[in-house]
Amino acid sequence: MIQLAFYAFAGLSLMGALAVLFTRNVLYAAFFLLLTLLGVAGLFVLASADFLAIAQIMIYVGGVLVLVIFGVMLTHKPEPPGDSNSQQPNRIVSQNRSGNGSGWILAVFVTGSLFAALFTLLARANFVLLTQPVGWQSTVNTIGKQLMTEYVVPFELAGILLLAALVGATYLASPLAKSSRNATR
Amino acid sequence: MQPVDSHLFLIVGAALFSIGLAVVLLKRHVIVVLMGIELMLNGVNVNLVAFSQYDPDRLQGQMLALFVMVVAAAESAVALAIVLQVYRHFRTAQLDELNELKQ
Numbered sequence: 041m042i043q044l045a046f047y048a049f050a051g052l053s054l055m056g057a058l059a060v061l062f063t064r065n066v067l068y069a070a071f072f073l074l075l076t077l078l079g080v081a082g083l084f085v086l087a088s089a090d091f092l093a094i095a096q097i098m099i100y101v102g103g104v105l106v107l108v109i110f111g112v113m114l115t116h117k118p119e120p121p122g123d124s125n126s127q128q129p130n131r132i133v134s135q136n137r138s139g140n141g142s143g144w145i146l147a148v149f150v151t152g153s154l155f156a157a158l159f160t161l162l163a164r165a166n167f168v169l170l171t172q173p174v175g176w177q178s179t180v181n182t183i184g185k186q187l188m189t190e191y192v193v194p195f196e197l198a199g200i201l202l203l204a205a206l207v208g209a210t211y212l213a214s215p216l217a218k219s220s221r222n223a224t225r
Numbered sequence: 226m227q228p229v230d231s232h233l234f235l236i237v238g239a240a241l242f243s244i245g246l247a248v249v250l251l252k253r254h255v256i257v258v259l260m261g262i263e264l265m266l267n268g269v270n271v272n273l274v275a276f277s278q279y280d281p282d283r284l285q286g287q288m289l290a291l292f293v294m295v296v297a298a299a300e301s302a303v304a305l306a307i308v309l310q311v312y313r314h315f316r317t318a319q320l321d322e323l324n325e326l327k328q
Contacts, residue, residue, distance in 0.1 A: 046229045050237045057244040057264055066254050073260050076241075080267045083237065086229055089274045089287050092294075096270075099294050104263060104301045111256050111305040115318040147250040155243035162235045170231045174278045182284050183291070191288050198295045205299035212306035 046086050053079030066112050070105065077101050091180045234275030241268030253319045255308050259301060266297045 056076030060069045077100045084093035187195050241264055248261030270290040277286025312318050315325075 042229060046233065050233070053267075054237065054240055054244070057241055057248075060257070060260055060264065061244055061248050061251070066257055069257055069260055073263065076264065077267065080241075080271060083234065083271055084274055087231075087234060087271075087274045088278045088281075089290075092270075092274060092287055092290055095291060095294060099298050100263070100267075103298055107301055107305050108256060108260060108263075111259075111308055114309055115256065115312040117316070143251055147247045150250060151243045151247040154246065155239060158239035158243070159236060162232060162239060167231075169276065169279050172279050175281065177281060179281070179284060179287060182281065183287065186284060186288055190283070191292075194292055198292060201299055202295065205302050209302040209306040212303065213309050 042086065045082070049079045049082030049086065051079075052076075053083065067109070070109050070112055073108070074101060074105055077105065088174065088176050088179070090178060091183050231275050231278075234271055238268045238271035238275065241265070241271060243268075253321050255311070255318045255320055256305075258320065259304055259308075263297065263301065266293055269293065 053076045056072045056074075056079060059072040060076065063069050063072065077096065081093045081096040081101075084090075084096055245261045245264030245266075245268060248264060249258050252258055252261065270293055273286040273290040273293075275286075277284055277290070280286065308318060311323065315323055317323070
């Protein structure tokens, strides 16, 4: 049963990732990314990382993916008027690099060889750690203790980083930055 | 109790990383490239979590995965703000059309 759930979640995430690779529509790619992130959250649950699964859903699906969809919408070149038909699907097309096929060959070669190397490495590797027994227990307690003791410095740094990213993103995206850039140009 | 063979987690992580790298190499839209980076980070997180279940006392892998998520969220926020400014300036979000220095 758990095996079945694992294969279902792994298939969900891999299919979503492949669909992101193969679809031409940016909006479809965003929604296939949603499938992938949900599948990865399921994999986290099966690896007895319950807190991380919830964090994955809240941060990625609730935050990053909404940001990505906002980005897709805001960088959409509007269709010429009169051409817009409400029956048409929302087409925001991402072209592939150097569309005459050489881009595909390069990308497939690089990533295929990388995956083949990793696969043979992992298939041949004999990790001693992976033969030990594991138990199911909630990780929330341990993560809370670790965040307040061993990882308190990275925890506070993460707070500073998020504040800086918030301020920086707000400043960068505001139209004020545009007018000052035009003044210096 | 060993419900799922952990090698499978590692292989899924490797596959996610490879697909994300293919997306980064192949796509021309900036936001799809960002999605590819998110896919690569997720593949790495799967790896970290798969190893971390054998370390229930310290959970170092899960802590690193948590910080990776935080940094990814900050990264995507700043990157999308930059993409918005680039779009306002050049009126395009396709990477191959941003060749002002080449001209």
